[in-house]
Amino acid sequence: MTAYDKPLPKIDTLTRPFWELAKDEKLAVQLCNDCGDRHFPASPVCPKCLSKDQGWEVVSGRGTLFSWVTFHRAYWNGFAKDLPYDVCLIELDEGPFFVSNLVDAGGEAAVGARVEVVFEPITDEITLPKFKLAT
Numbered sequence: 172m173t174a175y176d177k178p179l180p181k182i183d184t185l186t187r188p189f190w191e192l193a194k195d196e197k198l199a200v201q202l203c204n205d206c207g208d209r210h211f212p213a214s215p216v217c218p219k220c221l222s223k224d225q226g227w228e229v230v231s232g233r234g235t236l237f238s239w240v241t242f243h244r245a246y247w248n249g250f251a252k253d254l255p256y257d258v259c260l261i262e263l264d265e266g267p268f269f270v271s272n273l274v275d276a277g278g279e280a281a282v283g284a285r286v287e288v289v290f291e292p293i294t295d296e297i298t299l300p301k302f303k304l305a306t
């Protein structure tokens with residue numbers, strides 16, 4: 172196995188629950204324990220009511236393709252072997268938007284397409300949630 176040569180997220184106390192759940196192949200968003208707002212990425216306070224009482228909620232992993240772009244140029248050497256690859260904006264069924272990779276779309280991507288999460292283990296700590304067209 173070759174070393175992973177793409178940028179990796181840095182885990183901190185704010186984001187650790189997300190990455191721990193991702194290792195178990197569960198997609199989670201932050202949930203405000205005061206007003207119930209669901210949001211992502213993680214924030215120390217609720218973007219809606221500014222409460223510091225924030226938890227995490229496992230979501231369905233299903234959503235809708237809001238937009239995407241196909242990269243034909245590698246801005247990091249580690250991505251060169253993946254060209255062309257898709258970066259997508261997903262509207263999760265639970266509301267928050269999520270930026271990720273759209274994998275195995277085979278040219279079939281379309282705005283409004285249903286998608287579902289898939290998980291790609293990278294390191295002992297990092298499992299990346301990505302999305303594929305729902306079957």
Ligand SMILES: [Zn+2]
Nearest residue numbers: 203206217220
């Ligand atoms: Zn709130």
